[in-house]
Amino acid sequence: MTKHKDNQTEDQILKAAQIIFQTKGMDGARMQEIADKASINKAMLHYYYRSKQLLFEAVFNKAFSLLAPELNRILNDSSSIEEKIKNFTDNYISFMIKHPYLPGFIIQELNRNPKFIEKLESNVSFPDITKFKNQVKNEIENGTIIPISAEQLFINILSLNVFPFVASPLIKALVNVDDTTYQTILEARKKDVSNFLINAIRK
Amino acid sequence: MTKHKDNQTEDQILKAAQIIFQTKGMDGARMQEIADKASINKAMLHYYYRSKQLLFEAVFNKAFSLLAPELNRILNDSSSIEEKIKNFTDNYISFMIKHPYLPGFIIQELNRNPKFIEKLESNVSFPDITKFKNQVKNEIENGTIIPISAEQLFINILSLNVFPFVASPLIKALVNVDDTTYQTILEARKKDVSNFLINAIRK
DNA sequence: AAATTTGTTAACCAAATGGTTAAACTAATT
DNA sequence: AATTAGTTTAACCATTTGGTTAACAAATTT
Known part of the structure; x- marks a missing residue:
């Protein structure tokens, strides 16, 4: 129906971001680390959530x-x-x-x-x-x-x-x-x- | 007696560092901000405490x-x-x-x-x-x-x-x-x- | 199946940041 | 007055970091 693949990437990102943000806090978290934990390219974080701030707010x-x-x-x-x-x-x-x-x-x-x-x-x-x-x-x-x-x-x-x-x-x-x-x-x-x-x- | 001035600079640094570290945490704190709050040059932080880590530990x-x-x-x-x-x-x-x-x-x-x-x-x-x-x-x-x-x-x-x-x-x-x-x-x-x-x- | 949209990647960029350096300054000692 | 040692500063540096870009791949639409 939609052109979206199932939104598994988005979920992977959110889950990884949860873990990193919740253990290290906004200031201690690194976008690269979140990407690594989600096993995806860092650019995807911005593709789905635009900025660190917005990803953080989602979490x-x-x-x-x-x-x-x-x-x-x-x-x-x-x-x-x-x-x-x-x-x-x-x-x-x-x-x-x-x-x-x-x-x-x-x-x-x-x-x-x-x-x-x-x-x-x-x-x-x-x-x-x-x-x-x-x-x-x-x-x-x-x-x-x-x-x-x-x-x-x-x-x-x-x-x-x-x-x-x-x-x-x-x-x-x-x-x-x-x-x-x-x-x-x-x-x-x-x-x-x-x-x-x-x-x-x-x- | 000694050539040291009284250690007021060191104290200023520690006090400023206290405020910044305690409100922003290690990760959120910026050396420049600490220097500004202490009204001194950033290099002085390192002269007296060597590194952010050591200054933090002092605080x-x-x-x-x-x-x-x-x-x-x-x-x-x-x-x-x-x-x-x-x-x-x-x-x-x-x-x-x-x-x-x-x-x-x-x-x-x-x-x-x-x-x-x-x-x-x-x-x-x-x-x-x-x-x-x-x-x-x-x-x-x-x-x-x-x-x-x-x-x-x-x-x-x-x-x-x-x-x-x-x-x-x-x-x-x-x-x-x-x-x-x-x-x-x-x-x-x-x-x-x-x-x-x-x-x-x-x- | 051609065109279009969406998803993904590697390479890149500019700004921020911790840290260094070398020179200048200050004040006590000789 | 010259020397010396501690103190302070401006300029600089290398790395990290959030974010962008342009090309490519994979679906979707027409």
Whole structure:
């Protein structure tokens, strides 16, 4: 039908770019290295994505739209705070074990270029914590959980879930464990973190 | 006495390099930009520090040796876990409000080059959590705190304290607050985080 | 099957970048 | 005043790097 070959080249490029950008960042990534990893000529990168910047944005947006909707889904479903914490923790840690470079990549690049945030915020599926805030308020009134600022609770949930992936080399060194042991620790956090959180807010 | 001028040039360079490296990272930093910020000729960078790599290492080591000893001090003093949490949280959040780029810089660069860790570990003041681990074990036996893995607790403490600085642009966007409000939130965390932690582990 | 469009490559280019050099400058020592 | 050693600068250099070009190959259309 179309004159395009199947878009396998484009995909190869995107996959290679993902790996390189996510491990080395925008500044550390080299177009030649991406081309090599994709086993194609460097000119193809520009043929399909015009510039390093645009290729980077394709990778970044794909990464973000992988993380955001699920966060949004959990924030806006009808379950209790306790259920939300369990779901979020289990889901997100599982997800990040599969994609360990994603959160660090996103955070690093947002630090580097805060303007990116504005683009993201206008995105349809950008997470919205309004419902979560109301819920916290209600559960505090009902006496289900202790009084706590919804924002602080949200930051705490995020911190406990994400930081161990963002800072893994540092934590590994501080806790003095090898890779395999650290994997076990992360695995255990699927349950440990939600228990910890629930313990912290339950009356 | 000597023919050396006072070492103010060297200091100017290091200060400028700190700012540039900590905001842009090793890969994003430009020697010319550092020279400009230090108001000196680019050749001086090499005269005093030989190479970008060595200048970077000077900055990195200084940054790390600013963070590490205090962590080590708190880990090894004689106070209870609860006291440690209070001290650590208050101290570290205060410190990071003054140096908001430090933790992200260190984490990012350790991710970029995991070999750095080995150098750091052999450093005299590299934090050691042995005593902390024993203490947790004892307090669990005494029934002061709930059963919890010392490693997980340590990771939780670190996450809650450090992540809000590492990921500030992301969190600001998610929680939907401006800079000033975020500062207030961070300020409040000096107390909030230790209350949260203590609540989570107290029987 | 001729013409046209799309996909791919090797060679090339200009700008940026880390690093060097040789000369000039400064200030203390002889 | 001359010497000497450390400091600073402008100009320069080689390499890297993102990006382009022109020719070629492979589909698609007519």
